[in-house]
Amino acid sequence: MIGNFNRIDRRILSFPAVHPCEGIAPATLLRSLIILSHNICNHQSKFFATQHRNSRETIRKIGVLLIFFEEIRDRGLTLSDSTVLCFSEFHINFQKILFLLEDCASEGARLWMLMKSEFVATQFMVLIRSIATALDVLPLTAIHVSGEVKELVELVGKQARKARLEVECEDQCAMKLLLSMLNQFEKGIEPDLRFMKRVLDYIEIKSWKDCNKEIEFLQEEIDLQYSDYDNREVAFLSSLVAFLSYCRVIMFETLDYRKKNPPVVKCQMETLGCLIPEDIRCPISLELMTDPVTLSTGQTYDRSSIQRWLEVGNKTCPRTGEKLTNIELLPNTTLRKLIQQFCLNNGISQANSGNRCRDITRTIVPGSPAGENAAKFLSRFLSRRLVFGTNDQKNKAAYEIRLLAKSNIYNRSCLIEAGAVLSLLNLITSSEDHFMQENAISALLKLSKYITGKEEIIENGGLKSILAVLKQGLTLESRQIAAAIVFYLSSMKQYRELIGETPGLISGLVELIKDGTTCGKKNAVASIFVLLNPGNHQRVIEAGTVPLLVDILVSSDKSELVEDSLAVLAGLAESFNGTLAVLETPALTIITRILQSLTITRAAKEYCVSIMLSLCKFGGVEVIAALAKETSLMASLYSIITNGTSHATRKARALIKILHQFHKTSTSSEFIDSAASLERPVHVR
Secondary structure, rough: HHHHHHOOOOOOOOOOOOOEEEEEEOHHHHHHHHHHHHHHHHHHHOOOOOOOOOOHHHHHHHHHHHHHHHHHHHHOOOOOHHHHHHHHHHHHHHHHHHHHHHOOOHHHHHHHHHHOOOHHHHHHHHHHHHHHHHHHHHHHHHHOOOOOHHHHHHHHHHHHOOOOOOOHHHHHHHHHHHHHHHHHHHHOOOOOOHHHHHHHHOOOOOOHHHHHHHHHHHHHHHHHHHHHHOOOHHHHHHHHHHHHHHHHHHHHOOOHHHOOOOOOHHHHHHOOOOOHHHEEEEEOOOEEEOOOOEEEOOOOEHHHHHEEEHOOOEOOOOOOHHHHHHOOEOHHHHHHOOOOOOHHHHHHHHHHOHHHHHHHHHHOOOOHHHHHHEEEEEEEHHHHHHHOOOHHHHHHHHHHHHHHOOHHHHHHHHHHHOOHHHHHHHHHHOOOOOHHHHHHHHHHHHHHHHHHHHHHHHHHHHHHHHHHHHHOOOHHHHHHHHHHHHHHHHHOOHHHHHHHOOOHHHHHHHHHHHOOOOOHHHHHHHHHHHOOOHHHHHHHHHHOOOOOOHOOOOOOOOOOHHHHHHHHHHOOOOHHHHHHHHOOOOHHHHHHHHOOOOOHHHHHHHHHHHHHHHHHHHOOOHHHHHHHHOHHHHHHHHHHHHHHHHHHHHHHHHHHHHHHHHHHOOHHHHHHHHHHOOOOOOOOO
16 A cells, blocks of 8 residues: 555655555555554654744644554454545545655755745645544544543644644745845846855755755756746746855855765766767757758758757857848758668667757756856856866866756856866866866866857867877876867867867877777767868878777677777778778678677668778779678678668668679679779788
């Protein structure tokens, strides 16, 4: 019975009570009521930041009823049908009371519960009145418990009928004070820190960790409300997040997150996702597009991203800067199908990728006027701290920038405008503290996702600083984050040649492929993939990339890393020198074996076919002869024609045609001459 209402995934201030089933055994119902009552009474020892009196009064009443239930159990009394009906009503209300008390005692939701004081007080009153109604119809005189217990139950009924559970005066004062400070933020006025401290002290938010826990809860609420399209609630929640973010940065100097969990940069947080071709990334969010639409300029964006761009009054194309002749958004159905196929090939759930509550493109604009001004205040404060603060203050400022920019695009723009990029670039090379360097380089990574952040890094000569961390970072984590920054900078075509020409940068990525963790290897491989324009091909080859990628194909058990390595090899093999480099390794045999694997993704199969096709083109008859010896290869190629994308199918057909021609004319000098004329033959290992 208890298991039916013990919901750990419950949304706060929602009470999914379960009605006891019809025909439930009275003893089972009574036992469940006793357990529920004990759970409620256990909250007596918990701290309630708000609703002190309402919580205590409710717990006291349930405690009296618990005595009543336990005496019935101890005496083994038989319950009448009317008593069971009343007890069923108690059971529903007790569940709701327990949920409500859990919310009031929740550590991360104290500010939200304060702002919901009126609603919570009303809920307490409704539930207590419901208990009073059930007690009114309870045949108490027919239940043979002691007279003292009956008097206590009658007293609870009288008190419940007269109960006036209202917002407590102290809660109301704190709520009004907070609302006045939010109003100041809206007007562009920084509130008095004494008043902010008064509110936080009242609900006992005493540390950076406490404050951050509250922010995380509110951000989850924003996601939930956003999915429900409740814009007014989202705006209010955004204001509360702004208030707490301001408090966390300004009021709490000490980062107490180190006490239990050192601030090691987690690989899964800072690594890049699987290789997503540039054409299906939204130029605004750099995320996989789920609903691609095309503007009058011919540029394609994800619908949610470009709509928010236009909603704030922008009249130009984000990518080209051209003035828009109209703002009609034309669905790009062809690209949408390609994206769907890409997701299918790579096991990506479009249902998850298109979930609005996780789409940070909504943060292109501030969530509220208070949030807008708070972000500007904080950006200026943190940028000053990066320059003039002590080492501890600089470290905290870098960490705060990481958090503010992590999932909020508007915050990124404010931080960049306040000059945070240049200060962070100076910090990553001047700091001898590995925590500080990790925080600073991670903050730069977040800012590099924003278009003006990329521009600031390049224009301030940031490639030199990033290269220094890439090659000689104080930790491996810092090096792999630097590689991720190179990836985002390289996503802009105009920077690829400059990045490739930077002495030591490509070799630094290659060193990370050799020495890095899986995360570091992935970041480095992805960065090299994006850098693969004609001007950088030879640099990548000369850096010794190909043998390392082939080693990954042999040794790695990570399918994404294998796929990314195949993507780079496919790009390199499109040139004659790239083919030479590939054929100097045992890649051909390995790729042939990978293509025939049952666990390989469709995208990886396409890369394998692409590599083989290029090797046939530039490698000559020896490559074709080596492939022709693989008797099971044809079956894999025909499978791609049946199940692959249109692009993969074309490549597979071309390769099959070459192999068929070889089998037909392998003894003919005509074929030998024809194959040789493609390019001069090379040695195949």
